Amino acid sequence: MSQEEKSNKISIEEVDYIARLSRLKMKPADKPVMQQQLSRILDYIEKLNKLDTENVAPTTHILPLGNVFREDEAKASLSPEAALENAPDKEGSFFRVPRVIE
Amino acid sequence: MTYEPVIGLEIHAQLTTQSKMFCGCSTKFEQAPNSSICPVCLGLPGVLPVVNKKAVEYGMLTALALNCRIVPHNIFARKNYFYPDLPKGYQVSQYEQPLAQKGFVQLEINGRSQRIGINRVHLEEDAGKLLHQNSKDNKVSWVDFNRTGIPLMEIVSEPDIFSAEAAKAFMVKLRDIMAYIGVCDCNMEEGSLRCDANVSIRRVGEKELGVKAEVKNMNSFRFLQRALEYEIERQVAELEAGGRIIQETRLWDEAKGITVSMRSKEEAHDYRYFPEPDLVPVMVEEGWVERLSKTLPELPDEKRTRFISQYQLPAYDAGVLTSSRELADYFENCAKLFAEYKMLSNWIMGELLRELKQQGVDIKRCPVNPENLANMLKLIQQGVISGKIAKQVFEEMYRTGATAQDIVKAKGLEQITDTQQILSIIDQVIQQNPDSVAAYKAGKTRIIGFLIGQVMQLSRGKANPQVLNKLLADRLKDQK
Structure with missing residues (x-):
């Protein structure tokens, strides 16, 4: 299959960029692999462009459902202890994170 | 540039x-x-x-x-x-x-x-x-x-x-x-x-x-x-x-x-x-959308326009009174009871809002309810109290929540319109201030203001100003 051909819809720079957005650290050796895989996904998606979707409304959801609502009623929440139980780091009733300030 | x-x-x-x-x-x-x-x-x-x-x-x-x-x-x-x-x-x-x-x-x-x-x-x-x-x-x-x-x-x-x-x-x-x-x-x-x-x-x-x-x-x-x-x-x-x-x-x-x-x-x-x-x-x-539209209240602009036409208020007054829905409601509740709208507006924008602002109180918790304010304004209109005394009554109403009628009665603040009563105070003042009376007769007519002040003071602010002005002027003319 022609899929064997090297596809480079995605550049190494774009791989770096996506990794940064995703907060992922990548080994240099993994980058070309990721480039190939992501590019192949785009190739696959490209097939859809060959279809005539002129009269098809964009599908945002596959369920034939709409207007699923709740009434505005306050319900009990978790206790702070329960909410913080799985926190990687905490102090008192606060979650604790590395200092961030903009 | x-x-x-x-x-x-x-x-x-x-x-x-x-x-x-x-x-x-x-x-x-x-x-x-x-x-x-x-x-x-x-x-x-x-x-x-x-x-x-x-x-x-x-x-x-x-x-x-x-x-x-x-x-x-x-x-x-x-x-x-x-x-x-x-x-x-x-x-x-x-x-x-x-x-x-x-x-x-x-x-x-x-x-x-x-x-x-x-x-x-x-x-x-x-x-x-x-x-x-x-x-x-x-x-x-x-x-x-x-x-x-x-x-x-x-x-x-x-x-x-x-x-x-x-x-x-x-x-x-x-x-x-x-x-x-x-x-x-x-x-x-x-x-x-x-x-x-x-x-x-x-x-x-x-x-x-x-x-x-x-x-x-x-x-x-x-x-x-x-x-x-x-x-x-x-x-x-x-x-x-x-x-x-x-x-x-x-x-x-x-x-x-x-x-x-x-x-x-x-x-x-x-x-x-x-x-x-x-x-x-x-x-x-x-x-x-239609159902919701029907629940939309009258919006600020519409209300302002309506206040101008319905109550014949100046645009400024209408703007102030409709600055919040609660204040507008307050005005309209008063207006149902007291139909001199501009006078009502003046009192709300003046005394009432000033007092609320000073005390940091929201109109929703205003201690003077619309009925009390309207009744007080009626007392002014009927000549029972003067506008000046009314300010005193208003402060008392604001402080105690009592009705204007009760305050006026308890403090004896009814305006004096009785001619005889005012005349007797005028005579007292004329007697006590011969120099001023002489000056008036010598042509310094502006001194009448001082004499009016004296009468007002003696009447504890209760003399009806119109009656007083007329009586005093007549009395001074009579002085030979």
Whole structure:
């Protein structure tokens, strides 16, 4: 299959960029692999462009459902202890994170 | 060279629902940290958010009041970014197909009417609150997720605003409208109403927009205007000095009175919006919109116009009285009982509002109810008390909540209109002030004011001024 051909819809720079957005650290050796895989996904998606979707409304959801609502009623929440139980780091009733300030 | 500023505003209004946007956690203000959170607003795996219907309807009501078109099929989207105040790693918002689009607000700026376009109104959820300690060696921040998931409505204006003053007027107008509908507390200081501004400048006459800076952290109406005035000046100075404007986010520093570049953005935001798969679309048929339209209250502009025509009030009075729905209701409740509207308006705008403001009391908790105020005004109208005494009575009413009738009776404040009674005081004053009487007769007629004052004092302010004036003038003529 022609899929064997090297596809480079995605550049190494774009791989770096996506990794940064995703907060992922990548080994240099993994980058070309990721480039190939992501590019192949785009190739696959490209097939859809060959279809005539002129009269098809964009599908945002596959369920034939709409207007699923709740009434505005306050319900009990978790206790702070329960909410913080799985926190990687905490102090008192606060979650604790590395200092961030903009 | 002359420049003109072009401003667009992005407003975030916290909706006054009982529960959060997608879960049942309470929205109450100032609860213990992390006590109003649950698996849904924490974004734990396997949870299913469900839209708060009231939040949708509040958004629709506002959109209708802003003359927007409700988007019949609107959807939620994920806005992806990493920040510790965002437990899911994305904020649920609306992007394509927002709740409503293409509205406008009519503003009065320096006596000129101007239309400001509304680009869109959409719903989203708030993020959590980060706390920092102001110390350099501090390596941590603390997170309180109570605010996470509280429903917000974002209103985006078109870049149709051409001065800092107009930006403030627009914001005040939105505040008034939202407060009338009751969808937001609209307290900028407390953060239930927030505003960011996109500011650019261009040479007058130019069509193209300049490079914009985004200004944040303006948490009062006054700061908004001051921050924008500063930012416009800064940009003009930058261009005049041969520099250029860079696209950036700037924070208003109220203490220093300047905007400061945040400088922290390494690259443009890339939020990778996509439809939120966990939330199905909101489908708005015509009937729903119609039903909601019927529940819209009379809005500030309509009420103001009606006050002018129905009560024959000056535009200024109508503006003050309709500045809040509660004050307007107060006026109308009084007006049902007392039909001299301008006099009523004067008392409300003068004594009543001054007293409320001094004591920091809201009209909702006004200690003088409309009935008492109307009754007091009737006493003036009937000549039972003078306008001057009425101020004293009013203060007493405000302080004690008693009726005007009771106060007047208890303190013996009825106006004296009885001719004989006033004449006897006049004679007393004439006897005690022979020099002044002589001066009057010698042609210094203005001294009559002094004599009137003396009579008033002796009558403890209760002599009817018209009767007194006439009687005294006659008496002085009679003096030989």
